[in-house]
Amino acid sequence: MLDKFTDRIVTLMAVLAGLILVFITCLIFVDIVNRTVKLLQLSWSVNLAEHLLFVMTFMGAPWVLRIGGHISLDLFVQLLPDAVRKPVTWLAFLMSAVVNLILFYYAMRVLLASYRDGTNIVKALVFPEWYLMWVAPLCFAVNLLVLIQLLRQSEKRQFQMTGL
């Protein structure tokens, strides 16, 4: 049940991240074209793209975690004997889960404080900060769910290497 829920929310967030990527690219492109033809009033486009880059990253992070896309150095772990490697791998998952739990807790506090204080983001676009801030605790919470899922399947799954 929990696995199904995790899979669904992770996929939904990843699809959103992909759509945001396409949207940001088009938005900047339209902004450049608009500079020449001056059809629309797009002074907010750069700011919106900046905010969305954060949203894209935090929306996509749990999916990247699930597919083992976050970079990790498994070199030393691979050198360990089987009997030691399993608990060490388990420890890595557990420590990652603890990090996400802590960050979820503090991100929730930041979110609630922002909502309570009515903090606004004041750039070309003016809006309450919590419109943006909720993505952070969501990301850490779903990361936590994915890590729990991975912890239960730690024998089958490993973090992999990837990069630019």
Added chain:
Amino acid sequence: MEWYWALSLLIGCLIAFMAVGMPVVFAFFAVDIIGAFIFMRGEIGILQFVRNSVDSLQVFALMPIPMFVFMGEMLLHSGVASRAIGAVDVLIARLPGRLSLVAIAGGTFFSSLSGSSIANTAMLGSTLLPDMYKRGYRPDIAIGPIVAVGGIAILIPPSALGVLLGSLAQISISKLLVAAIIPALIMAVLFFGYVMLRCVLQPEIAPGYEVQKLSLMERLKPFVIYVVPLLMIFLMVVCSILFGLATPTESASVGAVATVVACVLYRSFSWPVFIEAVRETVKISVMTLFIIAGSVTFSQILAFSGASSGLSALVLEGNLAPLTIIIGMLVILFFLGCFMDQVSMMLITIPLYMPIVSQLGFDPVWFGVLMLIVLEISLATPPFGLLLFVMKGVAPQGTTLEQIILSVLPFILLSILVVVMIIIWPSLATFLPEMMERMR
């Protein structure tokens, strides 16, 4: 706490967390939490870390990263890239070590369109290597050029890693991107020369074979159709940055749209291809940017604990020649690259290195190019060099990691030669940015 204890604690924890196999991003986050708690007044520090992680990604300068990666992925998955490599293949007719030269020329060309050296190596490895083996090429001349030229992708714009370095080090991204062009081309020429020389001296490592006889027009035609239009995209991206017509983000978005248009015109566009390219782009970009979420706090902790200034003072008080310090910093970077990924290397070293570089009065763009080349070398340095493993993944069965490492070694030495050349003649890196400045 003395700054050296603070530095040892932070770096020690980071290495320990990475060594047990924690994803690098969570290892950084964990160190940020510990550091923020100790050096930034407990819970207030952790709350600040959360805010920093949100703010550090809302940066216009970081936006080219996903777009540059997308350009490469789109060309890769649509098959347009392999057709362009095929056109280069037809153009290079009878030269010793022909397919290895195709790998270098094609790889340099593809790297001019792709922000990702992983995509570059994967594409060349999977398309050219089976053919090389079939023609009797020995692994040491077949694999080396592909892995080595893959690293050129992080030098020739569009370079996602270049954008990241510029953004983290507060160096002008436009200048850094254009500054790396000449060193990258020198590197490609050196690789080319090495392969030809080696194949002339040892013809048995790359046996010659009968190439289909074609007229000059027949050889040029595919080049004009499949390569020239893509070169135009590259020139558009680079020139708009060079002449100050657009920011790197703007030229990246135009490049990304132009790449999609090119795929449509080549009739290689399909929605599954587009979705796959977006999927891979999200994967690579999110992986990189998520680590950046921890970067601001990491620099702050290094500053608050006195580690940045303490180390800087220690180095500067040592009465070493400025160039010796620069070389020492590059050597440390090189060794870090043996067991660490490029983004982590940058995150750890940039907050410590850049104050020293500026105190010594060196041009940060020049140092940025040197750093990029060392990062490029480290991509192919055993035991962790990422490109070695990418190659292992796409190479025909039976290719060992040892074969890959041995074949890459001469190319690493040539890359180090380029570093030495830039140290001796800094204008190799500074000429284009200075020209850019004059033209504005």
